[in-house]
Amino acid sequence: MKLTMQLKSRSYDIILKAGCLANLHQFTNVENRKVFVLTDSGVPRQYAETIAAQCPHSTIYTIPQGEGSKCLKVYGQVLQAMLEFDMDRKDLLVAVGGGVVGDLGGFCAASYMRGIDFVNCPTTVLAQVDSSIGGKTAIDLGETKNIVGAFWQPKVVLVDFDTLATLPHRHVVNGLAEALKTGLIGDAQLFALFESKDPEAQIEQIVYRSLKFKKKIVEQDEREGSVRACLNFGHTIGHGIEAVRGIRGRRTTGLYHGECVALGMLPMIEDPALVKRVRAIYRTLGLPTRTGANKAKVLEYMQHDKKTRGDHITVIKCPGLGCWRADTISTTELPQLLGME
Numbered sequence: 001m002k003l004t005m006q007l008k009s010r011s012y013d014i015i016l017k018a019g020c021l022a023n024l025h026q027f028t029n030v031e032n033r034k035v036f037v038l039t040d041s042g043v044p045r046q047y048a049e050t051i052a053a054q055c056p057h058s059t060i061y062t063i064p065q066g067e068g069s070k071c072l073k074v075y076g077q078v079l080q081a082m083l084e085f086d087m088d089r090k091d092l093l094v095a096v097g098g099g100v101v102g103d104l105g106g107f108c109a110a111s112y113m114r115g116i117d118f119v120n121c122p123t124t125v126l127a128q129v130d131s132s133i134g135g136k137t138a139i140d141l142g143e144t145k146n147i148v149g150a151f152w153q154p155k156v157v158l159v160d161f162d163t164l165a166t167l168p169h170r171h172v173v174n175g176l177a178e179a180l181k182t183g184l185i186g187d188a189q190l191f192a193l194f195e196s197k198d199p200e201a202q203i204e205q206i207v208y209r210s211l212k213f214k215k216k217i218v219e220q221d222e223r224e225g226s227v228r229a230c231l232n233f234g235h236t237i238g239h240g241i242e243a244v245r246g247i248r249g250r251r252t253t254g255l256y257h258g259e260c261v262a263l264g265m266l267p268m269i270e271d272p273a274l275v276k277r278v279r280a281i282y283r284t285l286g287l288p289t290r291t292g293a294n295k296a297k298v299l300e301y302m303q304h305d306k307k308t309r310g311d312h313i314t315v316i317k318c319p320g321l322g323c324w325r326a327d328t329i330s331t332t333e334l335p336q337l338l339g340m341e
């Protein structure tokens, strides 16, 4: 399967195929330039090695696993390593891993020498269904998520389904939450896959449909001036929960990004019957249905959301299956959304 992101001079192919990591050399020039392969300690080494083996001038750089690596310190360390590898403007960075590696790697590629080529090889469900395409790259500042970054599109995205075989089950489910988001706001058939007998057995279809919807949105609005905001459904509250309960740095228990987004979606669904169906899916998959976080703290972090303008914030609601609406509300209404009043 193949999708093409149509963005004029920034267009690129998204290859969806088991084993396609071994075919990187068919999609981009790896012969005559240096290739910096960025991965993390949780990603089986063989995936980065498969990439590096195709490139005569390559190095593998491994960052610690987890959201804690999306920080200024690790960002600086990666850039330093790129400089020491003597990379110039024609060279390439390949990110092999999940959302953290893709977001950080993409931002390093966007900013090193004001921008070098970048290839994304997502190896988690979350990255395969969502974060690997669209060009959002970023790091966090403290607990504030994705607050420094750039729009920087990859040259190609290789979605190798084989990499999911080594993914812990909780990470599979974590990523499925982002796909469910897509089903809720824009694809009733995708949502139906989650209500079928064994959603996890249909992962390839879930990835394909999720990317197809996201591609259509990004093509209309690359830099989130309008419709792209819908992809943030669940993220306003989700990022707030993640700041308070997210697994990162020394906080080794808590919730992953997709789990927080799952919780963030529930108050934004307006149809009570649909909320019931979504909760049932969460229970089947093993996603959390209760936040268990200090809501006042969640609220505090929500005020830093990128969709806040002064004392107003735009939130994405889901009035019914397959549709969405952007509501600009006063930040004083947020406690009510969080069920604090």
Ligand SMILES: O=C(O)C(=O)C[C@@H](O)[C@H](O)[C@H](O)COP(=O)(O)O
Pocket (backbone or CB within 6 Å): 130, 131, 133, 134, 136, 138, 145, 146, 178, 224, 228, 231, 232, 235, 306
């Ligand atoms: O690609 C987008 O646009 C999204 O909003 C997708 C989100 O699922 C993703 O987590 C994104 O990184 C969040 O973006 P942010 O702008 O809220 O930091």
